[in-house]
Amino acid sequence: MSKHKSSPPDNSHGFSRRSFLKGAGVAATGTAVLNSGLLGQASETHSNVIGPDATSIALNINGSVKHVPVEPRTTLAEALRHELHLTGTKIVCDRGSCSACTVMLDGMPVNSCTTFALDAVDRKITTIEGLGDPEHLHPLQAAFVEHDGMQCGYCTPGMVMSCAALLERNPNPAAADVQQAISGNICRCGTYPKVVEAVLATARSRKGA
Amino acid sequence: MTPVSQETQHQSKKQGVKDESKTVQKKAQETSSAAPPDSRSAELLIGIPGSRDGVKKIQRNVPADEPPQLPPNSELKVIGKRVPRYDGALKVSGAAKYPSDIHLPGMLYARFVNATVPHAKIISVDTSAAEKHPGVKAVHVLQDVLGQAELQDKAKEVPSRYPIVRYAGQPIAAVAATTPAGALEAARLVKVQYEPKPFVVERAKAREPNAPLVFPGPAAEKATAGGGGGASDVPQKGNVRGPNRGRHDAGPKGDVEKGFAGSAAIVEAEYRTQVQTHSALETHGLVADWKPDGLTVYASTQGTMSVRDELAEIFNLPKTKVRVFTEYMGGGFGAKFGASNPGAVAAHLSKKAGAPVRMFCDRKEEQWGTGNRPDAHMYVKAGASKDGTLQALKWISYGTAGVGTGAGSAGPAQNMYDCPNLLVEEYDVFTNAGPGAAMRAPGHPQGVFGLEQTIDALAEKVGMDVLEFMDKNDRSPERREERRIGAEKFGWAQKRRKPNSDPGPVKRGVGVAQAVWYRINSMDSGCEVRIHQDGSVEALSAVQDIGGGIKTVIAEIVAEELGLQPRDITVRVGDTSMPPGPPSGGSMTTTSITPAVRNAAFKAKGRFVKEVASAWRVPAASLRVADGNVSSDSGKSVSFKQAAGAMKTETVSATAMRSPEYGKRDMIFLGGVQFAEVAVDTETGVIRVERVVAVHDCGRPMNILGLESQVNGGILQAISYALFEDRRLDQNTGIMVNPNMEEYKIIGAKDMPQIEVHFIEDYLARSSTDAGGIGEPAKIPGAAAVANAVYNATGVRMYELPMTPARVLTALGKVKQGGIA
Ligand code: FES
Numbered sequence A: 001m002s003k004h005k006s007s008p009p010d011n012s013h014g015f016s017r018r019s020f021l022k023g024a025g026v027a028a029t030g031t032a033v034l035n036s037g038l039l040g041q042a043s044e045t046h047s048n049v050i051g052p053d054a055t056s057i058a059l060n061i062n063g064s065v066k067h068v069p070v071e072p073r074t075t076l077a078e079a080l081r082h083e084l085h086l087t088g089t090k091i092v093c094d095r096g097s098c099s100a101c102t103v104m105l106d107g108m109p110v111n112s113c114t115t116f117a118l119d120a121v122d123r124k125i126t127t128i129e130g131l132g133d134p135e136h137l138h139p140l141q142a143a144f145v146e147h148d149g150m151q152c153g154y155c156t157p158g159m160v161m162s163c164a165a166l167l168e169r170n171p172n173p174a175a176a177d178v179q180q181a182i183s184g185n186i187c188r189c190g191t192y193p194k195v196v197e198a199v200l201a202t203a204r205s206r207k208g209a
Numbered sequence B: 001m002t003p004v005s006q007e008t009q010h011q012s013k014k015q016g017v018k019d020e021s022k023t024v025q026k027k028a029q030e031t032s033s034a035a036p037p038d039s040r041s042a043e044l045l046i047g048i049p050g051s052r053d054g055v056k057k058i059q060r061n062v063p064a065d066e067p068p069q070l071p072p073n074s075e076l077k078v079i080g081k082r083v084p085r086y087d088g089a090l091k092v093s094g095a096a097k098y099p100s101d102i103h104l105p106g107m108l109y110a111r112f113v114n115a116t117v118p119h120a121k122i123i124s125v126d127t128s129a130a131e132k133h134p135g136v137k138a139v140h141v142l143q144d145v146l147g148q149a150e151l152q153d154k155a156k157e158v159p160s161r162y163p164i165v166r167y168a169g170q171p172i173a174a175v176a177a178t179t180p181a182g183a184l185e186a187a188r189l190v191k192v193q194y195e196p197k198p199f200v201v202e203r204a205k206a207r208e209p210n211a212p213l214v215f216p217g218p219a220a221e222k223a224t225a226g227g228g229g230g231a232s233d234v235p236q237k238g239n240v241r242g243p244n245r246g247r248h249d250a251g252p253k254g255d256v257e258k259g260f261a262g263s264a265a266i267v268e269a270e271y272r273t274q275v276q277t278h279s280a281l282e283t284h285g286l287v288a289d290w291k292p293d294g295l296t297v298y299a300s301t302q303g304t305m306s307v308r309d310e311l312a313e314i315f316n317l318p319k320t321k322v323r324v325f326t327e328y329m330g331g332g333f334g335a336k337f338g339a340s341n342p343g344a345v346a347a348h349l350s351k352k353a354g355a356p357v358r359m360f361c362d363r364k365e366e367q368w369g370t371g372n373r374p375d376a377h378m379y380v381k382a383g384a385s386k387d388g389t390l391q392a393l394k395w396i397s398y399g400t401a402g403v404g405t406g407a408g409s410a411g412p413a414q415n416m417y418d419c420p421n422l423l424v425e426e427y428d429v430f431t432n433a434g435p436g437a438a439m440r441a442p443g444h445p446q447g448v449f450g451l452e453q454t455i456d457a458l459a460e461k462v463g464m465d466v467l468e469f470m471d472k473n474d475r476s477p478e479r480r481e482e483r484r485i486g487a488e489k490f491g492w493a494q495k496r497r498k499p500n501s502d503p504g505p506v507k508r509g510v511g512v513a514q515a516v517w518y519r520i521n522s523m524d525s526g527c528e529v530r531i532h533q534d535g536s537v538e539a540l541s542a543v544q545d546i547g548g549g550i551k552t553v554i555a556e557i558v559a560e561e562l563g564l565q566p567r568d569i570t571v572r573v574g575d576t577s578m579p580p581g582p583p584s585g586g587s588m589t590t591t592s593i594t595p596a597v598r599n600a601a602f603k604a605k606g607r608f609v610k611e612v613a614s615a616w617r618v619p620a621a622s623l624r625v626a627d628g629n630v631s632s633d634s635g636k637s638v639s640f641k642q643a644a645g646a647m648k649t650e651t652v653s654a655t656a657m658r659s660p661e662y663g664k665r666d667m668i669f670l671g672g673v674q675f676a677e678v679a680v681d682t683e684t685g686v687i688r689v690e691r692v693v694a695v696h697d698c699g700r701p702m703n704i705l706g707l708e709s710q711v712n713g714g715i716l717q718a719i720s721y722a723l724f725e726d727r728r729l730d731q732n733t734g735i736m737v738n739p740n741m742e743e744y745k746i747i748g749a750k751d752m753p754q755i756e757v758h759f760i761e762d763y764l765a766r767s768s769t770d771a772g773g774i775g776e777p778a779k780i781p782g783a784a785a786v787a788n789a790v791y792n793a794t795g796v797r798m799y800e801l802p803m804t805p806a807r808v809l810t811a812l813g814k815v816k817q818g819g820i821a
């Protein structure tokens, strides 16, 4: 079981040496460690294993560094929601098939429910909260409000993130580009037409500006 | 098409709207037609502007203290315009806290233990290992399973310490632990021993004489808020419950056999629809916080009050000791009324652990057991005379709501067209599958899939354009006008060709289908409006906003009444400590709550004006509140805010409830007509819906922007139902094979057609706002319109949903029958 907040937040490498991987867990979590380039960091602290208990890592979220206790199995979505209470990011299917949990990693939209928190170390994470807040909406968010690109709103943060990432890589999308960009974002309320309107309007007003 | 009252009284556990027509029937006796003694006669505007009959004035009794009728929308400042969503900025920025986002100090995370078999007696539940698991604070074994039918005579079943498992996935126990992962680990440590029983998961098999029995005797579903279902007092034989012959007043009439004998054209066919799951993005669940002085819950629900009532009843608490918050919620579509299993279990766990407990279903659990639209197998026969007058309609349908009831589909057959000879029989078939629940227009998308294809076929047989056939047999003035507008916007006259007109492999065609729904309202609809000394205004009600945008509409009404803008109004809803609010189901939210809001705003304005008048030492009658100002006949004019500063006390406030619908207690209908254009690739069997034009009525439209969104949603859900969605159970294991969001296919953005939505204004002189709902009618006709368009494209009719490529190729004769699942 995790013992949260047991690691000092000033741990320079973001790791506790207290915990060791045991048994069959090694192979699976080892992959995550390798992929994230953490192994090297961990060995500097004379420990080449982390987990299964919680370890504090540093995540660069919305421009500031947050120390978060995570287990090797903790997904980025879980870390954001349960540990940091950044609940704008939703978990809906928890297996990569709905995009409600979309965040940006170094500007690329990813499903945070199928990304290990460990894999997000050393990367720039942008969540919906980092795009704009209610008093200072991102122009895309403002267009979502104006065009009613939401109903219940539960898919909306993921939808906004997918569209924001699209506008980053293509400031001048056609309707079909928007449909492609949100083709993985499931909306049960049926907001797709108004989402497309909102994105096209944002692109138009940026061009005009 | 005959009188039934549509007003509902709030009663504990009677809020479910699983089968709307049944709810309506039950409530019919509860209202009297006597006008209240303190009423006045008013001249009221009625009719559809721009339609054949236009608008006229009628005289009707209204309660004495009702505000004057609002003028048509064209004369209003806020109502009926395009008003952005009240909470839009919070939703798009992730700041809106949904129940599943709530985090309380010390909160525990709970998980269910679910049945792994579809039918069994539970021998034992061993929770000892789970209890010892680190971080586990409470374990609960269910004594009751909510939201499904129950055996009437318990003596018919061998006694069991635990509830009988009747479908795979049924909740058995639950654990609460300090982390989500810990709860999941502990749930896996609970050992359940089963004594398996024979089971059946297919509707057709369950009807066979020697089929395994889901219930060993007659079963019925309690009218729970979770969506209690079918008609009561119908016979049951084996797994088959019925017939239900329809509402007492819209049921059988005439003699269908005579009607068929007198018909020049007869069509007869069987139609089948599949089980559709609600698949709301936020799953069922809540956070329960049991404290010595009462229970507080944050629930993802369509009915704050029904959650409160159900929890109060389960825990034997007064209603005042249960408080439910639903500031936001991530979709319901009919399946989220009561506390249901997650709610009851979370409260038990919180009580045991002495800590708040978060219990939300995971996606699998959501798919298995939290509700679905029952399937249907409909036998339809209809006859018309040479001139296209409907003579007889016979409707026999079987549907399965799994271990629930309410799988009827005859509502449209009974209520859409005039037909002198009508016979309907609806049967529920029990299967070992998760219980059905109300889903956006229960029974109606199914029924319209059969009915509107029948009408299309019958019109063709008598050689009439289907719109002309509808004009002849449909008395609804709303749909008449909607057909006229829709045909023009869609270009029906140019686009409608003979079936199978395209020579190439990709064939285009167009079709039309209609909706019928009912203007239902809940009398438990109240609102308080407060005007404060600083000029700020707030409106309060227990009603919840499920995404339909009622917060925005409430702000509009108060703003309109007080001469302000919607942004000037603070709306606080989704809290049972406020005046009662209706459940959001059956398209009843707007119908129900808006008159209460207006009545409260009107009263509060009266008190406000009195205060200002006395401060100004002028007669109240000389003051006007408009355009952000308060002005007097004497020429004084100050801002609303400044005027409020003159009030003697901090706040003036008024609370009002909804009045009964004005006029006769008869059934009021909602309509809607949708036109679809499709392209069918006859080589691959793929259907693409290219364009939909929808024309709808909802009384007085309150917010065009929000209404468009809801109609878009209805159309997209209908296309998804028509082409993709299908809950599949493995008949060998009884287990759902697609309890997720990738194999349970929901329409995506690339499948959406071009959609055009129009509304008519339909003044009915029934309430102080005259507003109606749109959620259900928007969902009803889409699948049928697509099916009719596919017939028009190919000349081949599709009798079964979803219209997958395999089914299309089979229907076209390109794949042998039986080659499909
Ligand atoms: S929750 Fe991550 S893709 Fe569905």
Ligand code: FES
Pocket (backbone or CB within 6 Å): A150, A151, A152, A153, A154, A155, A156, A186, A187, A188, A189, A190, A191, B281, B330, B331, B547
């Ligand atoms: S707005 Fe409800 S799921 Fe998209």
